[in-house]
Amino acid sequence: MNAAATIERTLESVRSQGYPEVEHVVVDGGSSDGTVEILERAEGVRFISEPDRGLSDAMNKGIGMASGEVVGWLNADDAYEPGALLAAGQAFADHPEAPWVTGPCRIVDGEGNAIRGWVSAYKRFFLRRYSHALLVTHNFVQCPSTFIRAEALKQVGPLDERYRYSMDYDLWLRLAKLGDPVVLDADLASFTMAEGTLSMAGFEDQFREHAENARTHGDRHRAAVAVNAAVSRLIPLAYRAMRAVRR
DSSP: OOOTTTHHHHHHHHHTTOOSOOOEEEEEOOOOSSHHHHHHHOTTEEEEEOOOSSHHHHHHHHHHHOOSSEEEOOOTTEEEOTTHHHHHHHHHHHOTTOSEEEOOEEEEOTTSOBOOHHHHHHHHHHHHTOOHHHHHHOOOOOGGGEEEEHHHHHHHOSOOTTOSSOHHHHHHHHHHHHOOOEEOSSOOEEEEOOTTOOOHHHHHHHHHHHHHHHHHHOTTOHHHHHHHHHHHHHHHHHHHHHHHHHO
């Protein structure tokens, strides 16, 4: 909602993929800043603009509108890297048993420059060592660089609207029960991080939800659930301490 400043980059990243068949569905929450006018001018985009109950509801609407065999998920300040769809499509073709495909995702600033490289390297490290149990310990899979077979989405059910921050992690853990993803090594997408916009309350709620996701779906990995609970307590404490030092 109200993404006029970033959505054109997102739309162009899809349009320029050169993939033979792309169905681009956009779900807007009722923007009033010119986003709708941008969508009306965009070629090859089908969209709706109406109030929703949050990101999970919006995503479920978009999935319901889509008719393709594979679903990707971009927010309005995300973008695909060149060749991302071809790489994901080839991975699915090479691994017909795989329910999902994922890979690294860059973090960029408002100008598109890479930032927080250590975070990207950290997530890449764990992606290369993917296992179901490791995923239960914490979320290192990123939405913009993840693709899911539509049939797998039907099997695991819609995104859970109870979660405001961790609906993606909840989905990954459900997909992990179907099978491991194909993990690609090349950057597939980027997402924009605006410094100073993350509130402490939201940060703590995110990790509280992560711990609940692990408890819900990690019954076969009790040690990993315990690690998640510890990490979900320690990271907000560390973040709070760093903020106190900066003050």
